[in-house]
Amino acid sequence: MKRKLLFVLVVFAATVVMMAVQKPVFLAYYAAEAAEAGFGGWCRVLWHGLSLDMTVAGYVTVVPLLVTLLSLWVRLPQRLWRGILTGYFVLIALVTAAIFAVDIALYEHWGFRLDSTILIYLADPKEAMASVDFWLGVRQLLLFALYAAAMIWGYRRVLRLFDGEPVGGLGALFGSLAMVMLAGFDFLAIRGGTGASVANVSKVYFSPVLFLNHAATNPVFSFLSSLGDHKDYAAEYPFYDEPTRAAKFEALRGNRPDSAPTRHVLRTERPNVVVVILESFARTVMDEQVDGEPVMPHMRRLREEGIWFENFFANSFRTDRGEVSLLSGFPAQTRTSIMKLPGKSRSLPSLARSLDSAGYATSFSYGGDLNFTDQASYMYATGWQELVWQKDLHFATTPSDWGYDDAVMCDWFADRVIDLDRRGEPFLAGLLTLSSHKPFDVPFEKFENRILNAFAFSDECVGRMVERLKASPAWDNLLLVLVADHGYPYPRSLTYNEPLRHRIPMIWTGGAVAAPCVVEEYASQIDLCATLLGQLGLPHDDYDYSKDIFAPAPPRKFAYYTFNDGFGVVDASGAVVWDATTQQTVSGDDPELLEIGRTMLQTTYVDISRR
Template sequence: MFIEYLAYPNEVMKMLFNGHLLTLALVCIFLITLSKVCWTFLDKIIGLDKPINRVSIIFASLSCFTMLLVFFLGARGTLGHRPINPSLVYFSTDPLVNSLTLNSIYSVAHAYKQFGNEKNAAKLYGIMDNEKVITLIRQETGLGLHAFKDNTQPSRSLRLPVYQGKPKNLVIILEESLGAQFVSSLGGLPLTPEIDKLNKQGWAFKQLYATGTRSVRGIEAVITGFTPTPARAVVKLDKSQQGFFTIANLLKDNGYTTQFIYGGESHFDNMKSFFLGNGFTDIVDFNDIINPQFVASWGASDEDLFNQADIELTELHNSNKPFFSFIFSSSNHDPFEIPEGIVTPIEYTAEQLSKYGSRERMRHKAIQYADYALGKFIDNAKNRPYWKDTVFLVVADHDARALGRDLVPIKNFHIPGVILNSGKAYLSDERVVSQIDLPPTLLSLMGISNHSPMLGQDLNASEASGRAMMQYAENFGYMQGDEVTILQPHKTPSNFVYDLKEKTLVRTPLNQELADIALAHALWGSLAYKNAWFQHK
């Protein structure tokens, strides 16, 4: 993540100076002091100001060769067939503890190397015959093998909608860093009364899981339906910048106006390039927002974002063309800058005060504000002409943080999601659901027949099986019901049962059938990207 964010110095520097200025100052003072102490110490030990004795060329050459050899062996880390890599020194089920065994400079260099050399899942998790991969991923869509007839695009299938009337509009609201741990109706803190209210009005998913821990991973899942991989999200990859499948491409071909609305700068995380190359016809970002009332490090506030969204949706409705609008919030992002006087902090117990420091309580206020702005927008939208014929999805991109001792901290992939105007009465869906299930479900609710390569299930089908997949750094988790298989680099699969109530993993004997399904899905993304199997047409 450190290496990826170096590509966006403006946003990162604003975040650091506005939210972590004291920390930066203290670190700089410490480093300057440490440098002075080290210089003084070295001067006393080796006398840096003393004249240097000349040595022979032969001796200097031998010394240089010896030093380079030592450096090479140190970098390689072993005399074995394979050089050292991070997985060789992992010893704990806690990823944070494992990372502490690595040299910091090595970790940054390794991340930089991987940044330019996208990871291939087969090199991490093992190989499987391509035909078996294709058979298993087709099987798990629930469509039946007869639905797949295009061998050049192995996952492409015809999907028929449950809604048969005039095709509806679509608005997706992607909420920044909002995990279930902050939503009381999902067992979390009472920070989101508006989302709790929406969960009682629409089709609410009680066990919805994100595919990753970054916004681009959430965008990848919700907009393309692509499965997570150990490489970067397709939003950033070279071969997916044009002609890659997205629901925007699909809807554009069906006569829809397709739009992205963001309060910040849309070039961040390569969003603008990916969207313009894959079906979005209109980009609205910070420079387009009319008279923003509060501007933070990441752009206009969520209230300003939604005020502009209301203007845009009204114009789209008045154009008498169907539309798809994708709205991405940002107020709930470090350094958590929000307008004053709107949010009243919740009352904390003594135990909670000891658990949540001042920084975390700032996050809580930002979540409260984001929830307030969302609720205000939805209440307003219900009185607008565009509400009647529009399906709305409110969903998080990922949780705020994914930490813990587990190989994959599943509880930190649990996120809120609710569909409004679905045509269904209030529904509390207890099935395990993945973010990649949302696009095909929405298209079905909208009345859009389509040929698509998505692997997600249409949740309108009662027989849709509950499963989710999660990419956590280089670990891949596949959950079916309460059973979980976790794949680690260069290790055998591990099997667990996940207690949905206690949110804990208990190790169990290996389920080979589930392990094969997990491996097929872990390998699929790399295969589909490499072989151009996830193209729009």
């Protein structure tokens, strides 16, 4: 019985080692790029890469575990059991070696680890092979053969531990229970741990140096996890033929050459910039009162003190999509999230990259797990130099299910901004709050309604953070942007697709703001990048969808958002909501707004297909 258990454990451990050995080979293959990492960098690549190595090992171990479980009860010849396992291990070795050999060669040309993109080229094998240099083919075949042979040799040694004799009786029963327990641990390895985020490429990202993150990525996981992403995005919403779509979008694009100069609302062109993304801060909650007492008194006060955007909307209903809209000026999608497609999200423009090129230091902070929905992968790939999150923070208080609450994080973040200001270099600092999220469990008691109570808590924390910044020298040259990641269905009578569900607050405050004002133009999260960069006098030519809110028309000012099966468009003339399932409008009948929505949705997916 002990041999059976040991066999399963050794299969898992041996597979982890076989996957981990790919990393020093990859680093040696690209020695020039790896030279600056040093020994410590190589060690960090191995350490951080273990997460996905164990996930792949978990998948590989499933079949040996099931075979071992069956062998407790079923009597078959040892030769047959071993033949089944040998065939399985040979298949695993050949597939792994093929993926690794192809991946390590393509990285030089693609700049990212192997994913389902290769299937596009394998659709025409003759053309694909025509671009392969003869000696490159020979070299990669040798690498494939050596690695496959090494894996097969290793698995054959592990197979010596296998015992196919049935146990029977109580021994089989207890052995089955032990196997079930091992299966539980194997599931955790496959899932990527017990945290909120499941296994994804972002799990291994740890450095602003993208090459090191790529070196830590398991190519087998990268390829297999992206297989479902291989689809024709451009064909998702074929409203118009391509020339018509392009012409219609040209009239809507944000970086048009005929745009007039922006109206400046800041008193300095190079302020330090802080963007605080407020979890689920809906306009309906901000406007709510309980017995005459505002739920968000601090947001209401800040609205009067700074620049208030009266008609501002979220582009989606999820944090990952809202973040991309805010930080990259890229519209949210209906049934997918580009943040979860690392091979595509890395090519997006970003506020961090734009400000980095202007000499700004960039950092983003979150009290929870930035591996969730591939946030870390997206942020490192789009130019954020430093990410600080739960694994880096150590407070006396116990974190909630989502991470450290807003009271802890807002106090810490205020100190961080003050410290960044002391360094004397321009900076962009981001923070994502988390307490105003289900299960709404906060150390605060003000309202009986748990939802409103949690929002009141976050409002209190943000208000206190702002007051601390006001009292510091950092305030004088600070532009603080407070903006929600998405709305919230409050009251419950709000339908998921109506405009009010997506209306959110955005406030610009800080010593860099010239004077308080109310902005009446209709806009959405995708417009933040162009608007902010326009105020800083920085180019925003690569933000096709982002419009400078302070620039006179054209283009037309509107707010666009998506939900799982459709879109909405809102402007001063009204609103239209279109449902993809029924292929008809749910509300509104303005043909111009409907055309805008269709153009934006189709263009977004055409854009994704090209990345």
